[in-house]
Amino acid sequence: MFLSAGAMLVAPFGCARLALEGGEKPIHIVMDVNVRVQNELEDFYSFRHRADGEQPPATMPATAATQASAADVEPKQ
Amino acid sequence: MRFELNKTFAVALVVLAAAFTFNAPRAHAADSKSEKAKIRARSEARDPQVRQLKSAGKIGETSDGLIEAVNPADVDGSISKLIDEENADRTALYKLVAKDQGASIDTVARNAAKINFRDAKKGEWLKENGRWRQK
Numbered sequence: 443m444f445l446s447a448g449a450m451l452v453a454p455f456g457c458a459r460l461a462l463e464g465g466e467k468p469i470h471i472v473m474d475v476n477v478r479v480q481n482e483l484e485d486f487y488s489f490r491h492r493a494d495g496e497q498p499p500a501t502m503p504a505t506a507a508t509q510a511s512a513a514d515v516e517p518k519q
Numbered sequence: 520m521r522f523e524l525n526k527t528f529a530v531a532l533v534v535l536a537a538a539f540t541f542n543a544p545r546a547h548a549a550d551s552k553s554e555k556a557k558i559r560a561r562s563e564a565r566d567p568q569v570r571q572l573k574s575a576g577k578i579g580e581t582s583d584g585l586i587e588a589v590n591p592a593d594v595d596g597s598i599s600k601l602i603d604e605e606n607a608d609r610t611a612l613y614k615l616v617a618k619d620q621g622a623s624i625d626t627v628a629r630n631a632a633k634i635n636f637r638d639a640k641k642g643e644w645l646k647e648n649g650r651w652r653q654k
Contacts, residue, residue: 475622479630482616486555489563490638 551615558608558615565605578602579644579651584631585609589644589651 569586572578577594578586585606588594594602613627620627636645639654646652 475620475626476630478620479616479622479627480634482620483627483631483634486559486612486616487562487634487638489559490566 548619551619555612555615558612561608562605562612565601565608568601569605572598572601573643574640576642576644579646580632580635580639581646582629582632582636582648584613584628584635587646 569578573580576589577598579589581587586602586609588598588602609631613624613631616622617624617627636647636654639645641654643654644651645654
C-alpha cells in the first residue's frame with residue numbers, strides 16, 4: 443500500500459532514464475531532443491507555409507539520430 | 520472478518536492508485552494537445568497581420584524565438600498589443616513543447632528562433648546578440 447502510494451507520487455514525474463557509458467553518448471541524446479523539438483515546431487508552424495503556397499519542410503525522423511546510440515544505451519523505465 | 524475487510528480495502532486502494540498513476544500522463548497529454556491547438560488557432564488568426572508588419576519593417580524575429588518592435592517609437596498601441604499577445608502564445612507553446620519533449624524551454628526557444636530565421640523573407644529584420652540586421 444505504501445509502495446503504491448510512493449509509486450503514485452513518483453510515477454507521474456517518471457520518465458525514461460538512460461544509462462550512459464562513455465563520454466561520447468550525450469551528443470546523440472542532445473541531438474535527438476533537438477530533432478524532436480524541431481519536428482514538433484515545424485508541424486505547429488506548417489500553416490505559415492500553406493499561407494505562402496509552399497510545401498512545409500520535411501521533418502527528420504527522431505529515431506535516426508538515436509540508431510547509432512541505441513545499441514549502447516539501455517533505456518530504463 | 521476485520522482483517523478481510525482491511526485486505527479488500529487495501530487492494531481497492533492499490534487498484535485506484537494504479538489507475539490514477541497510469542492515467543495521469545495520458546490526461547496531461549490530452550490537455551497539452553488541446554492547449555497547443557488553441558494556441559495554434561490564435562497564431563494562425565494573427566499570422567496575416569504579423570506578416571504584414573514584418574514586411575513593413577515594423578517588427579522582426581529575435582534569437583529568443585519571439586517578435587519585437589524594430590523601433591519601439593515607431594509602433595502604436597495596437598501593434599504593441601499584438602506583439603504581447605503573440606509572444607505570450609509563443610512562450611506558452613515553448614513551455615508545452617519543452618514539457619512534452621523533455622527539453623528545456625531555452626532549447627525549444629532556440630530551435631524556434633532557428634526556424635523563424637530560416638523562414639524569414641528577404642529584407643525582414645532579425646535580432647541576434649542584441650543587434651538588428653536585415654535578411
